Amino acid sequence: MRVVVAEDLYLLRDGMVRLIEAFGHEVVGTAATGPETLDALLTLRPDVSVVDVRMPPTQSDEGLRAALAARREVRGLPVLVLSQHVEQLYARELLADGAGGIGYFLKESVFDADQFVDALERVAGGGTAMDPAVIAKLLSSGSSNRGLERLTEREHSVLSLMAEGLSNQAIAQRLFLSESAISKYTTSLFGKLGITDDDNTNRRVLAVLAYLNKT
Amino acid sequence: MRQVLSWVRRACVGFVRACAVAAVALLVPAVWAAAVALWIWWWDAHLWSGIGPLIWACVGTLALARPVCRMFRALVARWTGTVIPAGYRQPGPVVRMSTGYWWNGYSYERTRRDALMDQKLRMWWRDPAVWRDLRFTAIAPLTAGVVASVPPAGVVAAVLGFSQPGLPARLVGALGLVVAVAGAPYAWRIAEPVAVRFLRPSSTMALADRVDELTAQRADTTVAQAAEIRRIERDLHDGAQARLVALGLSLATAEKLMETDPDQARALMRQARDGAATSLAELRELVRGITPPVLNERGLVDAVRALALDSPLDVTVDDGVQLRLDPPIESAVYFGVAELLTNAAKHAHASTVRISLARDDTGLVVDVEDDGRGGADVRAGGGLDGLRRRLAVFDGTVEITSPSGGPTHVRMMVPCASS
Numbered sequence: 001m002r003v004v005v006a007e008d009l010y011l012l013r014d015g016m017v018r019l020i021e022a023f024g025h026e027v028v029g030t031a032a033t034g035p036e037t038l039d040a041l042l043t044l045r046p047d048v049s050v051v052d053v054r055m056p057p058t059q060s061d062e063g064l065r066a067a068l069a070a071r072r073e074v075r076g077l078p079v080l081v082l083s084q085h086v087e088q089l090y091a092r093e094l095l096a097d098g099a100g101g102i103g104y105f106l107k108e109s110v111f112d113a114d115q116f117v118d119a120l121e122r123v124a125g126g127g128t129a130m131d132p133a134v135i136a137k138l139l140s141s142g143s144s145n146r147g148l149e150r151l152t153e154r155e156h157s158v159l160s161l162m163a164e165g166l167s168n169q170a171i172a173q174r175l176f177l178s179e180s181a182i183s184k185y186t187t188s189l190f191g192k193l194g195i196t197d198d199d200n201t202n203r204r205v206l207a208v209l210a211y212l213n214k215t
Numbered sequence: 216m217r218q219v220l221s222w223v224r225r226a227c228v229g230f231v232r233a234c235a236v237a238a239v240a241l242l243v244p245a246v247w248a249a250a251v252a253l254w255i256w257w258w259d260a261h262l263w264s265g266i267g268p269l270i271w272a273c274v275g276t277l278a279l280a281r282p283v284c285r286m287f288r289a290l291v292a293r294w295t296g297t298v299i300p301a302g303y304r305q306p307g308p309v310v311r312m313s314t315g316y317w318w319n320g321y322s323y324e325r326t327r328r329d330a331l332m333d334q335k336l337r338m339w340w341r342d343p344a345v346w347r348d349l350r351f352t353a354i355a356p357l358t359a360g361v362v363a364s365v366p367p368a369g370v371v372a373a374v375l376g377f378s379q380p381g382l383p384a385r386l387v388g389a390l391g392l393v394v395a396v397a398g399a400p401y402a403w404r405i406a407e408p409v410a411v412r413f414l415r416p417s418s419t420m421a422l423a424d425r426v427d428e429l430t431a432q433r434a435d436t437t438v439a440q441a442a443e444i445r446r447i448e449r450d451l452h453d454g455a456q457a458r459l460v461a462l463g464l465s466l467a468t469a470e471k472l473m474e475t476d477p478d479q480a481r482a483l484m485r486q487a488r489d490g491a492a493t494s495l496a497e498l499r500e501l502v503r504g505i506t507p508p509v510l511n512e513r514g515l516v517d518a519v520r521a522l523a524l525d526s527p528l529d530v531t532v533d534d535g536v537q538l539r540l541d542p543p544i545e546s547a548v549y550f551g552v553a554e555l556l557t558n559a560a561k562h563a564h565a566s567t568v569r570i571s572l573a574r575d576d577t578g579l580v581v582d583v584e585d586d587g588r589g590g591a592d593v594r595a596g597g598g599l600d601g602l603r604r605r606l607a608v609f610d611g612t613v614e615i616t617s618p619s620g621g622p623t624h625v626r627m628m629v630p631c632a633s634s
Contacts, residue, residue: 054512061512085499085508088524089517108495111488137525 001124002028004049006037006063007082008056012107016050019110023117034062041070041077048124052107053083053090064090076101078123083107086134095128100204103129103165122165128204129165155189158182162204225400230370232294232403233363239286240360243352246275280348284414287355291410294403302416302424304342306334343420351413362405369395435604443505450501458494462487506546514538515545516572519552523570526556528585533571540579540631547605548581548627551613554598555583555625563587563623578611578630589621602627 003025007013010032017027029044031037033056041049055062067079080103081094094102103123109131110116119129151159161171168186172179186207193207250272285301292298307320309330316323317330321337324330339345369391376388416424469483502508510518516534523530539545552570559565565587573580593599593615603613611629 054508059511064512083508084495085503087509087521089509089513089521092524106495108492111492 001025001047001121002044003120004029004031004037004040004044004046006031006040006049006055006066007052008032008054009052012052016110019113020050020117020120023113025117025120033057034066037063037066038069041066041079042073045074045077048078048080048101048120050080050082050120053081061090064093068093071097071099071102075099076126078126079103080105080120080123080129082109086131086137088134088137091130091134100126100128104134105129105131106133119165122167127165127167128163130163132164135160135163150192151189155185155192158185159189159207162186162207222400226396227399229400229403230366230395232290232406233366233399235290236359236363236403236406237367239283239290240355240363242283243276243279244356244360246279247272276349276352280345280352283352283355284348287351287359287406287410288414291407295407297407297411299410299414300416301344302420303344304338304423304427306338309334343417343423347414347417347420354413355409359405359409363402366395366399366402369393369398432604432608436608439604447501447505450497454497454501455494458490458497462490462494465490506542507549510545510549511542515540515548518545518549519570519572522549522553522556523568526560526568528556528560528565529567530556531567531569533569533573535571535573538574538579540629544579544609544611544629544631547609547611548579548629551602551606551627552581552583554602558591558598559583559585559587559623562591563589563621565621565623574631578628581627582624583627584624585622587621587623588619589617589623590619591615591617591623591625 003020005013005016005020005027007016007030013030013032017030020027028046029040031040035057037049037051037055040046049067051063051067053061053064055066064081067081071077071079075097076099078101079094081090082105083090084107086104086106091104094104101123103119105116105119109119122129157175158171161174166174168179168182171177172182175182190207250268253268288299288301309317309319309327311327312318312323314323316325317327319330319334322330322333324333372391373388373395376384376386376391465483465487469480469487472480472483507518507521509521513521516532516538520532520534523532540548556568559568563585565585568583568585570584571582573582591599593603599613599615606613606627606629609629609631611627614626614628615623617623617625
């Protein structure tokens with residue numbers, strides 16, 4: 001895969017580049033500021049990019065904004081956003097276009113290199129990958145979407161793992177169930193959330209959106 | 216008939232009030248008149264014998280100034296509802312020091328009684344209100360005193376005039392009666408404008424008050440800041456620092472074991488990684504407590520929205536404004552909202568909360584309303600008191616309406632220049 005790494009701290013950027021290259025992927029560009037990131041994303045069109053939220057020049061959410069702007073230009077451009085903290089607010093903004101190919105993780109997720117690169121590959125493939133911390137926050141929040149109230153407990157746990165970005169196979173392993181059982185649960189929860197079987201929309205992304213959409 | 220009755224009643228009430236105003240306003244002049252009368256009385260005996268009554272009159276004026284002003288204020292407040300702030304200085308606390316002496320804010324005294332006496336005297340002497348009161352006792356007789364004396368004086372003239380034979384005397388008496396009756400309902404009203412004009416705290420006093428307030432706030436802020444820094448230091452010391460030491464130890468041991476016991480080394484390295492993750496989580500919590508990252512990245516409105524998303528309650532945010540204020544103000548308001556959300560969940564057992572952020576001509580207005588059971592009050596040292604203090608630093612105010620049974624409505628207002 002061709003990867004762009006956008007991170008302002010040299011040590012972290014360097015470490016990330018080395019980690020990604022160690023897994024046999026190619027880092028085609030790096031960026032250290034918001035404008036550089038946007039430029040790199042739009043000109044290099046990487047298979048996937050790793051973007052830090054807080055970057056110069058304003059040290060606010062430059063990276064996040066660059067990622068969102070790039071995805072407005074190129075729908076579904078795969079971006080994995082990294083941050084020192086995760087906010088539901090940002091997760092919702094990233095997922096809002098429903099195009100998939102999005103990931104949002106705490107920076108320390110790179111500690112587990114296998115899982116990190118796995119998430120990176122999932123995002124590159126158009127899937128979603130959410131940090132368990134985001135999902136945990138969602139679970140602890142009070143109100144939720146009307147459709148979600150009709151889900152059974154099991155469907156709930158399947159949906160939350162799906163939101164983390166796991167495949168049916170991985171969910172089956174986590175819950176000690178067969179893959180066919182999981183696919184039955186997913187079909188029924190898609191039905192309850194009113195997500196139709198349409199090839200052009202990413203059903204899993206829509207399910208996660210329903211999960212996040214609690215207004 | 217009823218009109219006449221009500222007019223008579225007003226005249227009677229007015230007459231009594233005019234007498235009261237005149238009596239209070241003329242109290243000090245009466246003391247001086249008595250002193251001068253005594254002096255003249257004793258004039259033949261010795262010229263200097265009049266000094267005594269004059270000294271007594273001075274002392275009497277000093278002692279009476281404040282009670283006269285108090286009475287005036289009380290009368291005006293009672294009759295017209297116009298409350299005039301007194302603006303007297305409030306005594307600070309008298310505390311016992313470790314040496315056993317008492318400190319009253321000005322000096323050390325051997326006993327509490329001495330300290331209180333000393334404080335009272337010094338405060339009285341330094342209080343700019345004393346000069347205002349003295350000035351008022353000089354002005355009041357010439358203004359309110361003169362006007363309010365008209366009805367009583369008319370009555371006196373009437374009584375004297377009718378008690379003597381002769382047409383001119385009768386005429387004077389009739390005139391006095393007319394003046395008394397016609398002036399009775401109105402004469403006392405002079406008290407209000409005079410009091411408002413001359414009894415108000417002067418700008419010097421207002422400034423002195425403000426200085427006191429700011430001094431107290433500064434002390435509060437300094438103490439709070441110091442406590443906060445100590446907390447951060449302790450958290451870092453017991454948390455991240457200790458964990459980093461453990462991390463170094465694990466890595467050093469793993470390095471040693473690499474050749475001889477690779478399995479053990481691998482386990483230690485995994486442990487080190489877990490330790491790093493834990494200390495990162497701790498640091499994140501710490502940072503969130505100092506200043507939430509989303510506040511830095513997005514400003515107040517989005518930070519409040521993020522707070523609403525994280526709350527276990529059903530929180531709606533109405534934000535008519537996209538504004539960036541000074542970071543310290545944003546931080547104070549943010550932590551205020553966080554405190555109120557916590558209260559709504561923990562104490563009020565609310566299920567929905569409505570937050571609205573708006574700005575008007577004077578500044579930022581944040582309303583937080585829940586559907587809980589109410590009964591919130593500001594206890595000294597409590598969360599709401601802390602909120603009030605935090606906002607007071609920016610001249611912000613907190614209004615709390617929380618009847619028992621709910622709902623609770625809190626309005627925070629912070630003045631700020633438009634940006």
